[in-house]
Amino acid sequence: MSRLIAVAPAFPGPPRDQRAISEIIAPLVTGDDGRAGQLMRRLHRNSGVTTRHLALAPEDYADVRDFGQANDLYLSIGTDLAERAARDALARAGVAAPEVDFVLFTSVTGIGAPSVDAALVGRLGLRSDVKRLPSFGLGCSGGAAGLARVHDYLTGHPHDTALLVCLELCSLTLQHGDTDPASLVASGLFGDGAAVAVLVGDAHPAASTGTGPQVVGARSRLYPGTAGDLGWHVGASGFRIVLSAELPDVVRAELRCDVDGLLAAHGLKTGDVSRWVVHAGGPRILDAVAASLDLPDGALDASRESLSAVGNLSSASVLDVLDRTQRAGVPAGSPGVLLAFGPGVSAELVLLHWPAAG
Missing domain, CATH: 3.40.47.10 (Thiolase/Chalcone synthase)
Structure with a gap:
């Protein structure tokens, strides 16, 4: 077995009211289509979401028009956010950055080569020989799959310490002028954030302490x-x-x-x-x-x-x-x-x- 000794989420900006977001975003997504705009607002009201954090101020999404621009924002804002979540998780765990042996990074809302986890090595002060595994494509299952794969690694390396880093800036995937129902649902359902978990193998001293599972x-x-x-x-x-x-x-x-x-x-x-x-x-x-x-x-x-x-x-x-x-x-x-x-x-x-x- 492995042991989770800390987890920490991090969010960009303040929490923003869902209704206020809808009023600003609706014209970008639905344009002059009044019926689509009404449907979008209704879907947002029924999403179960009251507030969300966004990578940008809502009015700034009007200026994000292509994939390259959105991905550049993902890398700059996302790396800062992932660093903040990782620092918080390490502090909660009482683990120094050089003690980390393995990093699994997962995301599905942006791409980079080198990937965000590579940037975190220098920013956090991880060892230069830390093992890294970036992942793309797992989507919403990435956090659960990431825990499972980190557990697999620690089963084979029971003395090691690992980080699972999840980063998603879903708002940067907003599609201007896309009135497909799926796009209308997504524009009101997804928020932006990162979360990092610290785990250790069962032979690590921290595996016998703490309150984590x-x-x-x-x-x-x-x-x-x-x-x-x-x-x-x-x-x-x-x-x-x-x-x-x-x-x-x-x-x-x-x-x-x-x-x-x-x-x-x-x-x-x-x-x-x-x-x-x-x-x-x-x-x-x-x-x-x-x-x-x-x-x-x-x-x-x-x-x-x-x-x-x-x-x-x-x-x-x-x-x-x-x-x-x-x-x-x-x-x-x-x-x-x-x-x-x-x-x-x-x-x-x-x-x-x-x-x-x-």
């Missing part, structure tokens, strides 16, 4: 025939959202089998799980998770709180939900399941355990 196991799944339900269409204007209205139905039909399989491998059932850490994919996704797993009322409160406060942060979302879950308190000896969905359609599940005190 152990990572016990993981499971990955690709659902056949769903490749066109979620992802990006990449073109000259950048990343255009692919988001099917059928996605909640996929979750509702398929998730239970995967969760049951992960839990059964460790002698558990859904009723044994005290904490559900689910990426804030939107109200319909959260409702589908609750229905598929027959969860009690309140089981997804941390996810709904995250959605309301900061929107869907894509890969960083599940770490923000984990941070909220931890700050709310978790009974010692509790098992938990962390899960997220991404392009494919894929599901990534991680089994957690908060050890008993002492």
Whole structure:
């Protein structure tokens, strides 16, 4: 097993009111199409989002017109944000930057070569021989998949320390003049943010201390025939959202089998799980998770709180939900399941355990 010893989110700028964002963004997306503008505002009201953080002031998105410009902003603003989240996580963990042996970086809202994690080496003071693994394409499942892959690394390197860095500036993918329903939904659902987790292998001295959960196991799944339900269409204007209205139905039909399989491998059932850490994919996704797993009322409160406060942060979302879950308190000896969905359609599940005190 590995042990998560700290997690820290970071956000750009102040929280901005969803209604105020809608009024500024709507003309950029829908132009003179009054019907589309009305639909967009209604979708924003029903998104479950009250406030969001944005990489830019809302009025500045009128000037972001092409992919190159948006990606330059992603690299400059995003690297600063990822550095802030990483510094906070390391401080919470009591870990000095040179102690880090492995960095997994995941993002799906911008690209760079060298990637953002390379820039973090010098900024944070990581060792020049630190092992790095940048990832693109996991989408909203990146935080869950990242935890699983860091756990895999630490299983083979039990004395090591690792960072998982999730960075998403979803607002920079805004498509001017795109009135496709998926684009209208996305323009009100996603927020900007970063989150960093610090984990250690089970032979590391910090593995026996602290209040963070152990990572016990993981499971990955690709659902056949769903490749066109979620992802990006990449073109000259950048990343255009692919988001099917059928996605909640996929979750509702398929998730239970995967969760049951992960839990059964460790002698558990859904009723044994005290904490559900689910990426804030939107109200319909959260409702589908609750229905598929027959969860009690309140089981997804941390996810709904995250959605309301900061929107869907894509890969960083599940770490923000984990941070909220931890700050709310978790009974010692509790098992938990962390899960997220991404392009494919894929599901990534991680089994957690908060050890008993002492």
